[in-house]
Structure formats: structure tokens, C-alpha cells
Amino acid sequence: MNKFKVFFAAAIAIIMVGCNMKKEKPQVVVDDEVEVADSTVYGVCGSGTSMHSLELVTDAGDTLTYIILDSEADMDGGETKGVVSNVEGGFMAGDKMAVTGMETVEGELVATRAINVTSLLGHWTSIDRNFVIEEGGTVHSEVKAETNPWTSWKILNGQLLLNRDTFDITSLSADSLYLENHKGIYTYKRQK
Template sequence: MMMLTKRNLIPFAVVAMAIVTICSCGGKEKRVPFDSGDSTSNVLQDKTVYGVCGDGTAMHTLQIITDLGDTVTFDIAAAVDNNKVFGGLQAGDRIAVVPGTDKNTAVCVINQTSLLGNWVMPNPLDGSDEVGFSIKEGGVVEGIEQSSIIYKTWRLLNGQLEVVSERESGGGIEDIALYNIIKLTADSLIIKDAEDIFEYGRQQTKKEHSDIKLEEASSEDFKI
């Protein structure tokens, strides 16, 4: 269903050279990978600040207790005006903040707690079933009624949703899909890649029902 782009394979020599370069740069700020599956090879490219929404959050300010243990306040007025605050702001929820040129200003805010869950849409082939994926803590993502796609990991990267998967008959080659988040609410997720827009709804829990049918009471039932 999803249109995924293939990952470019990086020669081992280039990776080794990059590791040597990183290790030789002393005194640089140490970034802590977020627990949603960030790979150490890409974490230095991610400018996002991760943490927990604090009680000091207001309409145009966001207080976040970062994964490094710092308490930081961001001006989110621009993000609010540009509809770049996704999933709402609730104290205690995990939050991802993409800072602007001014590091105290946020250009994008994503509530990661709101992002977790089962997201489905009608099967685009015949509409008979719901298909989609389940976003879980720790970078785990699983397909819903999609046997031909093996989902592997997810993470947020500079305000985008990255999903790594593999086609069942893809010969072990991983696909990386990068999506812009268009909308995220309690029951709606809309994402967009370079070509398509995907609209998901949060999967509703099916209520168990009994096959036993009860007859309606009548006045005769209450006669002594």
C-alpha cells in the first residue's frame, strides 16, 4: 500500500571513515538517541530535542524536560500559527521539538505519545478490510493486515516520520519511507510522502458481543 523508497547502501569504507572522524572530534555536544529506534549513524543529523512535556507549558510556550535532564522552554507561537503542533500538548507526554535558528523557538512540535497506536484505512484495492500499521514504543512498528510488507522500525527525524520496512519478496533490501505529518489528533493521522497522501484513523476496539438474544419484558412477566 505504501510507496517506499529504497535506501542507498553506504560502502563500508565510507562508514569507517565517518566513525573515525566522529571519534576524533573531541569536545562536541553529545546527543542521546531517542528510544524510538534512532540509529547511531543518523543521530548526529537529527536536530530534534526529545523529552517530556512539563507543567509549565502554556498556549504559546512549551516546557520540556529533555532526555539529557535539562528543563527548556520553547516559544511555539510560530509553530502554532503554521499548524505545526501535532497531537496536542499534555503534561507527562513524550514530545519531539524541532528548534528553529533561534534555539529557543520551535518550528515543529510532535506529541509522540499521541502518535502511538494502531492506524488503519480501508484497503485501497477493494475497501473490504482495514489495513495499516501499529506504532509502538521503542521504535517498534508492525503491519496490520499487510502480509506482503515486513515493518521493522520507526522514528522521528527532524519533524518527519521515518518508517523502515522490507517487502516479503524484496531479497532482504530495506526500504525507507519519509513522511511529512499533515495532521495528528486523537483519532486521525494524515501523512504525506513525495507523491501521495495517506489518511488513517485510529483503529477502534471491537466490542465483544453475545449470540444470546434476550426477549423484551412484558406486563405478563410481572403478574403474580
Template sequence: MKKSGLMAFIAAVMLLSGCGGENRQTPDSAGEDSSTVYVNAEKTVFGICGEGSAMNTLQMITDSGDTLSLSITDAKENGKVLGGYACGDRMAVLLNDDKTVAQLVINETTLLGNWVMPNPLDGSSFVGISLKDGGIAESIDQSTIVYKTWRIVNGRIEIQSVREGGGDEEEINVYDIVKLDADSLVYKNEEDLFEYGRLK
């Protein structure tokens, strides 16, 4: 009786584990598939510019530890190398399907800093945005807009802010980066164009 009871208990545990595994496997698999599809659809890779970079090649050590050697010839010709690149810089790169060609290169290190423009209301002062390491964003001399965070998503910059006096609701706006170099940052969406100079 004891032996058969023990065997029945083990069989029940194995059966439940098997069923549980199957039940969990489907959502996990679906989650992995969905995630894989999302990553492949986005094709953005984050990492550090490596020492093997050259005039038309970007060596990138990704956050996952892979080392990629990417052709940037097409990106250069299309004006899609934003902010340049130097060894040790933090990069966000939009890749082609086989991960050999960079279609868009954004230098996140160059993106960091204080960016200002003449106040559109009167032009007598400067307003702007400070983009800090770790995805932190802050307003520069703006009383109505409080910037909170920034990040690169799908090769575009996403900025989260709060408009004071407008219900204090958070807004998330996504922009295409048109220009980025040591002194200039220009980004736009369908409604707005922001042209900044670096505050020194």
C-alpha cells in the first residue's frame, strides 16, 4: 500500500509537472516569439564603439557582449551617421536583417548635453533641454514644460514630459533626429521642429 501510494504520488507529480510545463511553455514560447519579432522589427542595437572602427566600418561591442563589424557606407551617403563615432562612445544603431550593415547610426554620447534655442515667445532668452546619462531629461529655463526622460526607440528619440497647468499629464513624443553633431541637434515630428545649439 505504501509503495503503490508513493508511486501514485510520483506519477501525479510528474503528470502535473508535465502539464504545467506544457501550459507554461506556450505562453513563454509565444512571449519569446513576440519579443523576437519585436526586436527583429526594431533592429536597433545598443553598445560601445570599438577600436576596430574605421572610415567606413563601425565596430560595435553590443550590450549583450557580441562584437559586430558594420558597414556604414550607405548610412554615410544618406546622412544617417548622426553625431559621428569614436572609440568608447555609446551608440544606437539600426541594422539591416543580416546585421552587417548599419542603416542609421546615432551617437548617444554626442547626444548628451545641454541644448538650447532662442525662446520662441520673445527671443530675449534661451530655453532648451538637458539630455543626461541614464535616460534623464531636464528642462532648461522652461516654466511650462518639465522634461522627464529620453531614450532611443526604433532609431528615433522618445521624450517624456509634463506640461504644467495642463492637468499635469505626462506626454510622450517621438521625433526623428535630423541633425546631430558637436554643436547642433535638430529633431522633428509631423507637428514640430526643434533646432538647438549646444550650451557651452
């Protein structure tokens, strides 16, 4: 009888484990990180750029034109109503850009976020950070005793990734950089 109870308990345990197993969608994992599809288009700001139009010569060699909507813009009340193009770092012909956007029913591209990567590169400082964002995805910390220094960067889906920290660039100018995430807002000054 004792063997029967052990067999019965083992059978119930196996059934319960089988019932609790869920089929999950497979995810591509690289270096303990889930790979995320990037909707950002990378390229160089073209000479056809104007105040409300960004010409982007993509890394693939295509030339795309994005409409830049300001806070007053409302394209006929359609699907772009309330859409404001967030352009950080400005745009000048020859600057490297990272752009996310949407396509209207008419087939026009509207920039939702444009980051001037050329403006992002450089030496940035704050009270507790002192780092250099370099071309090619490298970050160098200028503080030897800094805990958890950033060593890499990239733009992914219109956001800045510094190592595994994800930030929205809320402001980027010639001398200042404002980053925001769920932990707060971080202000950096460009070091000359």
C-alpha cells in the first residue's frame, strides 16, 4: 500500500507540472538579452532638408523625406492629429541621424523622433558622471572610481541605450543633454 501511495503522489505531481507548463513564444536571446527589432532608420541628413522636411540618405543608400511636424501642425485632422516631431540636436546637412517615424495613408513619412547622432557624440559631465560618447558605440568613463561605468551606447527605437540603461533623450543641444527614464531625469553639460 505504501508503494501505491508513492506512485500515486508521483503521478499527480507529474500531471500538475504538465498542466502548469505554458507554451511561450520563442525569443531570440543574445548575451542574456532579448533581441528587439529596431524601427529606427539611420543615415545622413541630406542637403534637401528644410525647416519642416528632413531629407535622410539612409545607410542603405536610399533617400527618404520625412515631414517634421511642430506643436501647431495638424495634417488635415487625419492620423497625424496630435503627432509632434521630436527633433533633438537639430539637423544640418552631413550630420548623422537616427529617425523613427510613421507613414500616412497618402504614403508620406512623418518623423516622430529624430536624433542628431553627430550632436550626441562628445564629452559629457554631471555631478556623478564624466564620460565620452564616441563614434562606433563606445563610451569611455573619465572617472576612475565610478561604479558601473557606461562602456557602450546605441540608439534603439528612438531611445538611447547606455549599456543596459534605456533613456529618452528629452533635450539635446550644443552644450546640454537631458536624459529621462523611470528612475528620473539626468542633466549633462558638454565638456569642451
